[in-house]
Amino acid sequence: MNCNNKPELRERLAAEYVLGTLRGRARDRMRRWLREDAALARAVAEWEARLTPLAQAVQPVRAPARVWDGIEARLGSTEAGSSRRSGWWDRVGFWRPLGILASGAMAALLAVVVLLPAEKAPPAESMPAAYIAVLSDPKTQRPVLVATAARQDARLSVRALDPAILVAGRSLELWAVPRKGGPKSLGLVEAEHATLQLAAAADRSLGDIPLLAVSLEPKGGSPTGAPTGPVLYSGPCVKYW
């Protein structure tokens, strides 16, 4: 939007955006304009400076320890805490898809949970999948791959929601990313439906894994045992029961 000729409108939009009374689609539109209109963004910054001191009057409420634990889990741990390591699993942007659990992808996740057990659970397995990871493309936030396992089962069922993600001549390698240390390979995703053998029952091999990720590797998988190509997809690995 060009507010250049409408300073009063700009001022009003900025003030109500910051106050919070600009809602719904108007708020969405405002966000788009803010990216393009520097004067509007400046007006918002000025209003934030004017009104935010109001927050000082809010009574502080100590957040329970689980809040910090959750933040750490979403960011992943680093040992020393201060050094920048070279592994892609330490880069924060990579962890951001964890946030999707709380947003729109929840519906997709639930739909998948409902659909999958009937189709993928082996007949002998009475309990449906307890571990579910929905991996999504960080660029589009669309879920592309679902991995599931029952608690006592050492088989990980992997399903590509979009077969187009399989790349000819290269391999997609699935990784378990632990809270500490580098990723461990779970195997290659080479077909729309794949069953990967876990080192132990899911409770032991996935119980402490917050995240699964897929990297693009040479045909046959990473030659080094660690990811060598770009991380294409990732998603939280959640234990449902």
Next chain:
Amino acid sequence: MSEADPAPLAAWLAACANRDRAAFARLYRATSAKLHGVALRILRREDWAEEVLQECYVSIWTHAPDYRPGLAAPMTWMTSIVRNRCLDWLRRPRLEVADEDGVLTEAAESDNPGPLAELERAKSGQALSRCLGELEARQRQAIALAFYEGLSHAELASHMREPLGTVKTWVRRGLLKLKSCLELQQQA
């Protein structure tokens, strides 16, 4: 953390931009109670506030490299992230915010500025507090309810039992008056 010295916050944010997790932990310890309080006031549900707080600190860590000290004070920047996220959260249609304890109705009905009195004690809030005091009572209430409780125009109208148009006018005029008062204070 009512009147924290902005200096360590800015330094910690800068360290966060360099991926310093220890600085991030200090930043969290210094600011989370206040931001948790802000989120609780708007969302009025502990589990939602906690979820939003987690998302916001992840966002603060992620966007720390984008923070520009010259553009906003650290607490202003972080509070804006939290308030924006809370307002987005309230948009989900399934989330009907109940006023179980009647706090809103009470606040809307009384002439007591409530938390605004607290502002007086905070040094950087004094100018704002003075200027809010110059607004008409209903303008002041509408602005405070919108800021603290995250009420929309429609919710303000129903809580204050006034027509929507009237409430919108209070908010708009109140904000304009607030701005010119604050500018005068700055010049003085």
